Amino acid sequence: MILRVYLLRRLVLVIPLLLGLSLLTFTVSRILPGDPVGLAAGPQATQEIREALARQFGLDQPLPVQYLNYIGGLFQGDWGQSLYSRRLVLDDLRVFFPATLELTIAAVLIATVVGVPAGFLSAVYRDKLPDQVVRIIALFFVSFPAFWLAMIFQSILGVTLDWFPISKRFDVLLAPPPAVTGMITVDALLKLDFNAFGIALSHLATPALVLSFGSLASVTRITRAAVLEALDRDSVRMERALGIPYRVILTKYVLRGTLIAILTIVALEFGWLMAGAVLVETIFDFPGLGLYAVESSLRLDFEPIMGITILYGIVFSLINIATDVAYGIIDPRIRYG
């Protein structure tokens, strides 16, 4: 199938998924107990105030009407309004999403740069000491509670050693570079402002490091399995018989054979880390989607939650599609369809 047709078909299939997703979060927000209006109106609010608030947000309508209104709004760029701050959800998402994206990309980079070589090492020295060490370290890191590690790293790297700032995305006393992508490091580079880049990077370093721990183990494990499988191929035996140096076989032939598996796990982990950023953002007071989601949840402010889940749905689907397209680029034998 031609790439363009394939892409179009995949993109169209995202729509029913998003509808289902919005129905799910809508159900969670409206059917479960909890009194969002009462919470937003405050404890002293009279019955009239509550009713007025409910009317203002359309919460006095029957549920199916509310849902249809919401869906209709989504397609017109109206993603609802926070019951708590009265800000438009889409405006908030525009600010918070790039922060989480930047954090996630940084964490995925760290996990890949460390995890893939570690997995390689583990496979090449299968069942020997390096293999065992790598496996234990990987299991070790994935077993720590992320929020606890975040706290400890924050206080060691940020307070005791004073290497990195302990919170936020940028120096509060300085103005960040003008927002183009919303990712401060990228914006700084676009302006060739290396000072700002350094500041943003130093704010990003600790949270990204802590976030990457969650993925190190799986990246390492999948890489190890893929390398072992690639090493087991007849072609490798042939190459060895031909006298090609083992180092060349590994870097040239085996590595290429494992790219698909590595790509799969990295894409998967990207989604995982984006969701896992919730806890790390909470500790580092990093103003991203995760912090936004937690704060909104605690206030039973469900319009932002619905917006966040739908945004995640879009991002996850796009990542999946991009991964499938990349398969075909890495391995021309794979056909789209």
Next chain:
Amino acid sequence: MAEMSQTLTTATPSPRLENLRRGVYRFRRNPLSMVGLVMLVLVIIIAFIAPAIVPYPEDAEGNVRALDRLKPPDGEFYFGTDNVGRDIFSRTLMGTGLALQVGVVIIVLATSIGVTLGGVAGYFGGWIDDLLMRITDIFLTVPALILAIAVTAALGKGITNVMIGIALVWWPGFARLTRSLVLSLREEPFVEAARGIGAGHLRVLFRHILPNIASPIIVKMSTDFGFAVLTAAALGFIGLGAQPPTPEWGAMINDGRDYFPDRWWMATFPGMAIFLMVFSWNLLGDGLRDLLDPRARR
């Protein structure tokens, strides 16, 4: 009849039993998984005897000892005391049972939902499969942690709602796994044979297919257990879980956050407890995967 089957099994040991024996041998040869198993047994023992052995069992409840506030670890308070003077050693150990219980409930709930839906989807196929898998896809697209937080917040704070919230986002993995396993067995001769002698759909699915796909599901249960405990602790940390004074590890870490790093012991010991619990489950799960899931054995 019972006697006859007994003699038959002793005469020719069933292949399943033989596999199990070989598996146990392999498991015991793997030092890491043995360490995991031993640690886990210790954890379970601690969970049961904690109320009897800890020096201050009353500290798991709302006990306040104003004179002993924020004492560093010493001979009397092994892990120090918290901001209201409670013994952290007692509270950490008393929290073990709760953490185990939370893990068991989440995993059992998630497995029951996931295996049932995945099994039905894989076995019947057709539109039932389509419908159930689309629903599963939707759940898999929402970030689990955020949905769990939202559901728990909507249901109201508390450890029961945390378990419900997490289980509700945890089942899709089991559904996917079960479906793929059922699909691989659906056309096997023994399934056809069972159908042929008149077994109903549910009987075939639960009595004939399910026992044959139990291994990978058990592996997933054990590896997921640790992460379920972690997730529950995370929700406790955010403040959605067990309410004070319950000695829930995540909430205890949150209590210690304001006192970190000067009074490091408040947050450190509950954190170590979570780590040890999760680490032992992961070691065990790793060993079980080598043992029960032949494809992963490399």
